[in-house]
Every structure is written in structure tokens, then in C-alpha cells.
Amino acid sequence: MIKPDYRAVLSPGIKTLKGKNAIECKFDIGTDSDKKIISVSGAAYPLSCELKDKTVNYGGRAVFTLVYQSDEGFNKIENGVEFSGKLEAEGFSAVTEPKLTLNLENVELKQDGGLTARAVASAEISAAVPNEFSVFIGGEGIESKTGEIEYNAVHSAKASVFTLEDEFEVNYPVKDILWHGEKVYVSSAQCGIGCIIIEGEIGASLCIIPLLESAEPIKEKRLIPFRLELESADALPNMASTGAAALKGASFKVFADESKNKSSVTAKFDIELTGDAVDTVKTEIVTDSYSLVNELENTFEEKSIEIYGGQYSSAEKFIGTAACEVPENSRAVCAINENFTVVSVSGDDKITADVIVSATVLFRNADGGYIAKNAEMPVSLTVAATGTIKEFKTALIDFTARIRNGGVEFDCSIKYYYKIFTSKTLKYIGACVEGEAKQKSSAAISVYIPKDGDTLWDISKELGETSEVIMLYNKDLRFPLTGEERILIYRRKQADFNL
DSSP, X not given: OOEEEEEEEEOOEEEEEEEEEEEEEEEOOOSOTTOEEEEEEEEEEEEEEEEETTEEEEEEEEEEEEEEEETTEEEEEEEEEEEEEEEEOTXXXXXXXXXXXXXXXXXXXXXXXXXXXXXXXXXXXEEEEOOEEEEEEEEETOEEEEEEEEEEXXXXXXXXXXXXXXXXXXXXXXXXXXXXXXEEEEEEEEEETTEEEEEEEEEEEEEEEESSTTOOOEEEEEEEEEEEEEEOTTOOTTSEEEEEEEEEEEEEEEEEEGGGTEEEEEEEEEXXXXXXXXXXXXXXXXXXXXXXXXXXXXXXXXXXXXXXXEEEEEEEEEEEEEBOOOOTTEEEEEEEEEEEEEEEEEOSXXXXXXXXXXXXXXXXXXXXXXXXXXXXXXXXXXXXXXXXEEEEEEEEEEEEEEEETTEEEEEEEEEEEEEEEEEEEEEEEEEEEEEEEOOXXXXXXXXXXXXXXXXXXXXXXXXXOOHHHHHHHOTTOOSSOOSOOOEEEEOOOOOOOOO
């Protein structure tokens, strides 16, 4: 009787869920007719994401900034609203650590008896989901031919929030920060001992109102690099890794020193880091088997898995003319509400992302008045890779708008990072079942004629003998065989002398 052994293989795959939430947020700036709306912008920050009863429940906060102009100058109001959603998570397991990314899209202001900012919060939730199966690895009473399979074991780190601060000076007293926008970008991720080291940067853009009479808004840009360690107990330096970052909030404080015509600005950013340590596991399996005593039925199976090929990052610079109505006899002061919208992403090993870069450009005319105009420029990103590109993330880190040849020219850098996977089909024996007893030859000597290309395993299985027995009686065999050989098998026979 045989005793087959099996081993469980767990090779997670990446699954992504997508959802949308309609968001509304009301503003009250009074009813004075002298107030002129300049722009409305928004950002979405993740608050929670958890798996419960095969459902992913997530929550976020949308923060809107309304910029307007009155007789007193430029003003702003920031309002926020929380939202939540849930998505069916079939295939997710209790150990799955879902990762939430939020983007606020289609931000617009409706003036229907009041001021209401409307937008769509786009949620993307990704997680490593289990792909478990059992493979036959041999056993008692079984002759086995062995091979090897290779797959990934993913160790997800628990998400952690880090606070980064940046302090800088400007050579003028600051009255207020009219608008600010931030994007976070991951440039690399690598495993250390018990941690995942994630590097990247936060790009912050600020429109500042100086504390000077008749002063124009001034644009300031900051780039804050970071190198943070995300705790991951199973991580080792020889493992591959993934890393992602999401902004959870940003705040600014200003200290103006009018006596020195200077100000210091302190920025605080909360970012949530997630990551995985990815190990490559090699397991010996049985690719074929037989028994010396009984027939065996091997059930051959196939399983498609994904092999992680690494996380990559890059950047592309774009300079071009934006579609914008430029007021006559005016000049561009600065741009606010700079943003980009990914219209579509297509392809697998070579993807094309169609993006619209947009901003609100502040112009000043000859009379000293301000006019706000929306500007847009479509661009296209093409990324080629050996494998399938997944979790493609983009960030508008640097942006400038200026007047050139009578039109508005955008000068911007889009940074992006992504993961690469290759598909692989594993072939293995999923079950080995014992059948009927074999009928043994009664001859003392058997001669077997092999086929061209036969191996020692082929001959042993065909004759139901061990490879040691085959070679004991056929020491001159050279494999693979040509088909011209003659293989002898000797069997011990007991003579009957009762005549």
C-alpha cells in the first residue's frame, strides 16, 4: 500500500477593486455681489480600509478649497466632508491587507442658490489574495521523478503613518497661503532586516499672498525627499519588495517677521506607507511516479500564477501649449489648482496613459484687475516593460505656467512608478491514487526493446523496476537511448522438483 505525501503551495496574486463616490460640499461666502469666484479645487485623503465578511469597507475625507476675490483682495475657504464605501471582495482572505488609493476627480462648483463643490472620489483597493493548491511530493512505496517549481511568497507589512515636516524661509512677509497642492511619489523600495525601506518625495506647490500693499500672489515650490522604514517582521535583504505612499493630510503654519521682511513657513505632511516583502520560493515536486506493486493513477494539473518582477519608477517632462483663453493686454501672474487627470490606461506589457494636465491661471490686466482662466494640456505617457504592468501610479511633481507667443505654455514633470509581473504556468501532480495490483511476468529473463530517446526513468517505469535493477543488469547503457539497445531483466525463479 502506498502512502502519498502532499505539500500546500501558497502563491498570492494581486487583485484590484475599483469604486466611486459622488461628493458634495457646501460653501458660504455671503451674498455680497463684489465677490468673484476664482477657482475650486480638492483632494481626497484615505481614512480607513478593512476587510470584513468578504466586503472591503473604506472611508476617506475630501477637502475642497474655494478661492475668491473681494474688495479686500484674495480670500479662501477650506471645507471638508467625509465619505465611505464598500466593495465586494470575493477571493480576499482574512489575512489580506487591503491598500487604498483615493483620487478626487471632476471637481466643479455649482452656483444654484448657493455654492456647492461637487466631485467624484475614485477609490482603488489592491491586495495580495491567496492562490493555494496542493502538490504531490512522493511518499512511501512510490518511485518518483522529481522536478522543481518556483513561486512567490508575499509578506504584507501593516500600513503605518509617518509625519514629515519641512521648514523654509521666504524673503517677504506672508499674509496668507491662498492655495496649496501636494503629491507624493515613491522612487524605490528595498528590503532590510525586519523592514522595508521606502524612498520618495513630496512635491508641494503654494500660492502665497504677501503682506505688502498691492502685492501680487507669489508661487513657491518645495520638494521634500524622504527615506522611511516600514516595519515588516519577515523581511530580509535578499527579498524583493514593493512600496506605496498616500497622503493623509497636509497643513501649513506661517510666522511673518515684518521687521525683517521675511517669513518662515512650516509644512507638515502625514503620509501612509504600505509595502510587501516578496520572497522567491523553490519547492521540489514529483513530476511522474509509479509503484513496483500496484498501478498508480496520477492526476496532472496546471495552475497559472504571477511572478513579481520588481517595482520601477521614472519621470517624463512635458512642455507644450495649453488650451486657454488669454485675456487681451494681460500677463500671467501665477497658476493655482494645478492637477492632472488620467483619462485612460491601456495595454499590458506596453501601456499608454492619456493624461490631461490642468490649472487655473491668474492673469492681471493693465488696470490692475485679476482674471482667472482655466487651462488644459493633453499629454500621453508610454511605458514598455518585459512583463505585465500593474498598479501604475502617477504624480505631478513640478509645474510652471507662463505666457509664450501669446498663449499659455505648461512646463511640467510627471513622475510614475509601477510593478511588473510575468505569468507562469505550473505543471504538477495534484493527486496520486493507488490502483489494482500489477501482473508480474513469470519469465526468468525478459528482453525489452526501447524507443529512440528513452531515458532511464522511461525504462524503469515501463518495466516496473527500480533504476538500480535496470543498471545492475545493463551496465553499458548510455542515455538517452537510440532504440538499437536490448535491455535484459533477470528474475529469480524457484524450481519445482516434485516430479
